[in-house]
Amino acid sequence: MSEIYLFTWNLKKDRAAHDLAVKHLAQHGARGLFIACVQELPGRSDLAKARTGKKVADLTAQGIEVVSTFSPDLRGREAPTGLAFAKFPAIAHHPHLVLLDAVADEDGEFVAARFEVHAPKKTISVIGLHAKSQSDMKVAEDRGGSRALLRHAINEIPWRCDHTIVLGDWNCEWSAPEMQSWHCFYALREGFSPFDEPSFAQRRGFEHPPLYVVQPRNVAMGTYRFRDSGIVQAKTIDFIAVDKGSYSGTRSQILTTVATTPVWNAALAAPSVSDHMPVEGHLRV
Known part of the structure; x- marks a missing residue:
């Protein structure tokens, strides 16, 4: 059994944060496999260039590859370009992970990639998330609708893998109702049980299994400082969710x-660098 290092960070288009993230992934890549999701990339940075499909010698030399979302996705549509493309997060990975497929969300909220690991031979579905629309919504019904549409778009991806991982900036807390509801994103927190009736296995014609939030051990610290009415709150809005079979590992x-x-x-x-804190994880495969 091997282990994959996971990493997610919103860089706030900060070049210093970008360079630290690259150095961090190179250091972990020298020790083992990794998959990372970074959001709000600086426009002229190496990771941003590599995301367009360009070969970036400095990244290659450091053992970092980036999923290109400029090729047609599995549903036959070209990934957005220009200003729309700038919203997309980037998925970076160790070169020993074989990229099988990639999908870009037409609303710009996620990039998905399917990888193969050779030892042991397993497939991994990774959703690199930047749920930006959520931050613009103040009404609970709007937030719930946004989460439901986002999860439905993910469910439409026709992959069946040994592991499913969602990495990203969710723009809401891991404990929010729209995160947990079967009608919305359906990512459960520790101690919560999913619906087990067969009628809940699908939603609108697509498989709709529960995901499980991997709560950071220091979750009380928060990944984002939220200001409201004269107080500052620490909220955890950057985190990792996985399928049931991956949760215990x-x-x-x-x-x-x-x-x-x-x-x-x-x-x-x-x-002190970005306005978000990074989150790391470890997945046993």
Whole structure:
């Protein structure tokens, strides 16, 4: 049994954050397999260039490959370009993971990739998420509808894999009702049980299995500082979710350093590079 390192971070288009993320992944790649999702890339950065399909020598030399979303997806549509494309997160991975397929969401909220691991031989579906529409919605009904549409778009991807992983900036807390509801995203928190009746196995003609949030061990720290009415709250809106079979073999935590560099200002109790904190995980395959 082997282990895959997981990483997600919203870079806020900050070049220093980008460079730290690249260095961090290169260090982990020297020790083993990794899959990462980064959101809000600086436009002229190496990861942004590689996402368009360009070969970036510095990334290749450091053992980092990036999923290109400029090729047609599995549903026969070209991935968006220009300003629309800028919204997309990027999935970076170790070169020993074989990329089988890639899909770009037409609304720009996720990129999905299917990988194969050779030892042991397993397939892994990865959803790199940046659920941006959620942050613009103030009404609960709108947020629930957004989550339902997002999950339905993911369910439409015709992959059946040994492991399913969702990495990203969800723009809502892991405990939010629209995260847990079967009618919405259906990613359950620890201790919650899914509907087990056969009639709930599908939603609108597609398989709709529950996902499970891998709660960071230091979840109380939060990945984002939310200001409201004179108070500052720590909210965990960046996290990892997995399928049922992967849940017991996955763990995660919020990071305060990336590539040995602090990304948390203890004096201000706030992120010091991006405005988000990164999250790492470990998946046994």
